[in-house]
Amino acid sequence: MTLLDAEGLRTVYGDGCDRCLDATGDRAGTNQCPHCGSVVACAEADLTVRAGEVLGIVGESGSGKSSLAEQLALERDPDAETDGVVRYAGHEGNLLDVDYETRHDLRTGDIALVHQHIRDGLNPEFTGGGNVAEKLLSAGWRSFEDVRARVRELFEATEIPVDRMDDPTSTYSGGMQRRVQIARALANDPELVVLDEPTTGLDVSVQARVLDMFRRVQREKGVAAVVVSHDLGVVRLLADRTLVMRHGRVVESGLTDRVMEDPHHEYTQTLINSVI
Amino acid sequence: MTVLSVEGLSKTFDMHVLGDTQVVGLDDVSFDVREGEFLAVVGESGSGKSSLLKCLYRTYDPTGGRIVYHGADELADGDAGDGIDLAACDDREVIALRDATIGYTSQFLDEIPRVPAVDVVARPLREQGVPAEDARGEARELLSRLDLPEALWEAYPATFSGGERQRVNLAQALSPRPTLLLLDEPTSALDPETRQAAIDLLREYVGEDTTVVGVFHNTAVIEAVADRVVVLDDGKLQRVVPVADFEGEVVG
Numbered sequence: 001m002t003l004l005d006a007e008g009l010r011t012v013y014g015d016g017c018d019r020c021l022d023a024t025g026d027r028a029g030t031n032q033c034p035h036c037g038s039v040v041a042c043a044e045a046d047l048t049v050r051a052g053e054v055l056g057i058v059g060e061s062g063s064g065k066s067s068l069a070e071q072l073a074l075e076r077d078p079d080a081e082t083d084g085v086v087r088y089a090g091h092e093g094n095l096l097d098v099d100y101e102t103r104h105d106l107r108t109g110d111i112a113l114v115h116q117h118i119r120d121g122l123n124p125e126f127t128g129g130g131n132v133a134e135k136l137l138s139a140g141w142r143s144f145e146d147v148r149a150r151v152r153e154l155f156e157a158t159e160i161p162v163d164r165m166d167d168p169t170s171t172y173s174g175g176m177q178r179r180v181q182i183a184r185a186l187a188n189d190p191e192l193v194v195l196d197e198p199t200t201g202l203d204v205s206v207q208a209r210v211l212d213m214f215r216r217v218q219r220e221k222g223v224a225a226v227v228v229s230h231d232l233g234v235v236r237l238l239a240d241r242t243l244v245m246r247h248g249r250v251v252e253s254g255l256t257d258r259v260m261e262d263p264h265h266e267y268t269q270t271l272i273n274s275v276i
Numbered sequence: 277m278t279v280l281s282v283e284g285l286s287k288t289f290d291m292h293v294l295g296d297t298q299v300v301g302l303d304d305v306s307f308d309v310r311e312g313e314f315l316a317v318v319g320e321s322g323s324g325k326s327s328l329l330k331c332l333y334r335t336y337d338p339t340g341g342r343i344v345y346h347g348a349d350e351l352a353d354g355d356a357g358d359g360i361d362l363a364a365c366d367d368r369e370v371i372a373l374r375d376a377t378i379g380y381t382s383q384f385l386d387e388i389p390r391v392p393a394v395d396v397v398a399r400p401l402r403e404q405g406v407p408a409e410d411a412r413g414e415a416r417e418l419l420s421r422l423d424l425p426e427a428l429w430e431a432y433p434a435t436f437s438g439g440e441r442q443r444v445n446l447a448q449a450l451s452p453r454p455t456l457l458l459l460d461e462p463t464s465a466l467d468p469e470t471r472q473a474a475i476d477l478l479r480e481y482v483g484e485d486t487t488v489v490g491v492f493h494n495t496a497v498i499e500a501v502a503d504r505v506v507v508l509d510d511g512k513l514q515r516v517v518p519v520a521d522f523e524g525e526v527v528g
Contacts, residue, residue, distance in 0.1 A: 050368065208389040215388070219403055237388060240371050255334060255367050262336040266292035273293055 001051045001089060003191055003224050004072065009045040009084035011067040014038025016081055024248060026267070031062065031248040041067035041080065042248045049192065051089075052222040056239030056256055058271070060230055064248040066116070066196055069228045071096065073113035073194040074103055089191075108139050112185035116197040118177045121184070122169055128180045129155070129165035135187040154183040159213050175206035182214060186221070193218070194226045199234055211237050232275055236260055244268045279347050279487045280309040280332070280456065285363070286340035287327050301327035303511040304341070309489060314482045316498045316519070317491045319508035325491040326382075328508065329458045331363070332489065333380040334370045338363040347455040347487070348377045375403070379454030381445055383461040393419065393436075393444045394429045400452040411451075418447035423473045438465035446474060450481055457481075459490035463497055475500045498522070 012020065017036040024031050024040040032039050042064035049055050057065045071082060074095055086095045088110065095106065107113070115121035122131045129151045133141075141147050155162045158179040164172065169180060178198070185193050198214065199207040215238055218225055227238050235242055235256060242259045244252040244267065252265040263269045287301040302324045309315050317325045330336040332343060343362035360369070374380075379400075391399075397415035402408060419429055422443040428436065433444050442465045449457060463474050471494070478501050482488050492498050498505060498519065505522040507514040 053371075205389070212388045212391055241367055254337075255370060257335045258337060258367075261330065262289070264290070264337070269291070269293045 002048050003051045003053075003089050004047075004049040005085075005087040006048070006072060007046050007085045009068060009071050009086070010043040010082060011041040011064070011071065011077070012038050012043075012081045013041060013079060014081075026246050026249050026251050029247065031064065040248045042071075042245070045084070045245075045250050047243060047250070047253075049224050049226060051191065052224055053241070054218065054225045054227060054239045056235030056242035057226065057228045057245060058230065058232060058235050058242060059245035060271075063245040065228045065230075065245045067248075068245070069194050069196050069226060070113075072192075072226055073111055074107055075113060108135070109188050110191050112188075112190040112193045114181050114185045114193060114195045114198060116200050118174070118181060118201065121181045122177060124168065124170035126169055127166050128160065128169050128172055128176070131169055131180055132184045132187055135184045139188045150187070151183075154187060157186070157217055158183040159209075173206075174201050174203075175210055178202060178206075178210050179213065182210075182217075186217065186223070189221070190223060192224045192226070194228070196228045197231075198227065198229065199231060207234075214238065232260065232272070244271070277311045277346070278308045279311045279313075279345070280489070281344040281346075281359070282307050282309075282332075282341070283344065284341035285328070285331060285338055285343060287324075287331055287336055288339045300511050301336070302331065302338075305508070305511075305513045306341075307506055307513065307516050309487055312482065312485070312487055313503045314478075314488045314490070314501050315504050315506060316502035317489060317506045317508065318493075318498065319514075322510075323508040324511040325508055326460055327511075329380065329460050329489065329491060333374070333378065333458055334362060335380070345373070345378075345456070348373055377455040378458070379449050379452060379456070380458040381449035381460065381462055383442070383464055384445070389434050390432055392430045393424070393433050396433060396444055397447040397451050400448060404452055414451060415447065418451055418477075419443070421473065421477050422447055423470055439467060439470055442466060443470065443474070446477075450477065453481075454486060457486050457488045457490075459488060459492075461491050461493060464493060471497060 014037055016038045019035045020033040020038055020040055021043055023033050023035060045068050057068060059065045084096060088095050132151045132154055133147050136147050136150055152162055155165060160176055160179045169177060202210060227235060229235050239256045242256040243250050246267045252259060252268045260272060263272050283306050285302055285305045289299040289301060291297045291299055317328060319325050327336060331338045341363060344359040345362050346359040394412055394415045397418055398411035401411035401414060416429060424440060424443045428440060433441050446462045463471050466474055475497060502519045504516055504518050506516050
């Protein structure tokens with residue numbers, strides 16, 4: 001079953017002109033329009049995600065992968081001009097056009113975003129449990145006992161020590177804070193989780209454990225995911241299929257192992273050969 | 277019954293990073309694999325053995341030819357018996373086939389750090405929906421059959437020797453009991469004693485419901501497990517012979 005179907009996604013910073021699209025992208029070798037100076041962060045991006053599937057998006061900084069992910073997660077950047085269509089199973093019409101309330105409901109229920117920067121997603125003064133509970137409360141949970149039980153369950157699933165539940169999130173290690181973000185994202189059993197650079201700020205040994213935890217929970221719950229990373233290793237571990245982005249465009253897509261071992265596009269070949 | 281029909285399979289790599297050089301991996305390779313058969317692929321380094329397995333698994337996109345697979349006719353769109361062309365089916369179909377019926381393992385264990393050996397082996401079973409304890413039980417059985425010391429079952433494979441890692445790798449490949457198993461030198465790092473344990477296990481598995489296409493370097497392993505041998509040379513099929521006729525030939 002197709003869960004998410006996106007067509008022609010575009011994010012432009014600046015006023016834009018009618019030559020922007022022709023003058024940017026892979027062939028042009030830039031994402032900045034030489035005529036008007038606007039930055040075409042991403043354009044002409046089409047993709048689908050099936051239920052339970054993990055899609056990876058790789059590319060270097062500035063390739064447009066986060067802009068694309070933000071649109072998929074219905075995150076709106078007020079400074080950008082956006083265009084395109086996102087259709088989602090069980091919902092009518094283009095989700096990029098829905099009103100505030102519908103968008104809020106979708107973001108609370110069906111689609112969750114795990115921010116790249118931990119401080120964008122969590123309140124460090126709240127307890128770890130409180131950060132997860134907040135998501136439940138906004139979905140209408142009211143019983144104190146039920147919320148506690150659910151938070152405990154999510155802490156266990158994401159391998160956070162349950163006895164730290166009532167400590168301020170600021171006292172948690174980076175790895176634990178990342179787990180709290182993931183627990184929070186999973187709180188209302190979403191169908192799709194968008195992870196933006198899930199290993200940012202974590203040291204290497206912690207990265208592997210967080211990714212392994214996510215992969216296990218993702219499979220067990222059958223939740224679909226879009227994983228954005230500049231790190232090919234992250235995408236290799238998690239994603240069934242992968243898109244490669246450059247200068248705001250998708251330049252190659254396919255099975256993750258195929259993209260890594262038999263890259264077709266010149267840029268992907270360079271990227272794969274650059275891995276230390 | 278034929279489970280896999282490879283027809284005119286070719287693979288050319290366009291190496292843009294090497295000034296658009298073209299590298300030929302496979303050139304017009306054709307052979308059939310029968311149900312329950314153990315087919316060994318041999319040839320010198322660079323002859324296309326791994327490329328062949330990777331094309332069958334679609335880690336490589338074939339550039340020409342067909343790979344008609346009959347091991348999952350229930351997943352095929354067309355009439356029963358037509359099979360599925362692995363060279364042409366879309367990525368989602370490939371994922372479904374890998375989940376359900378086609379296994380692949382390389383020479384090297386490619387696993388997430390800090391996952392105990394027993395869970396590495398149990399993972400494919402758990403992903404098929406087998407309850408955790410049953411999957412771990414099956415994993416322990418396979419590891420014990422491959423003589424991996426019990427003290428290592430709960431340890432992390434990253435700390436293992438090459439031969440120990442390879443046993444975990446082989447156990448992981450066998451655990452989901454795939455219909456078609458593609459093995460790329462799964463015994464290259466094993467000592468003679470462990471190699472024999474691997475041979476015994478492979479012989480037991482194949483002939484049940486599993487068909488194997490495997491790349492092997494060791495003549496003793498080939499003679500012990502294979503029914504027929506595919507000989508590749510410079511990306512081309514040289515010949516396909518019963519293992520009895522292969523005896524004594526030098527393997528590259």
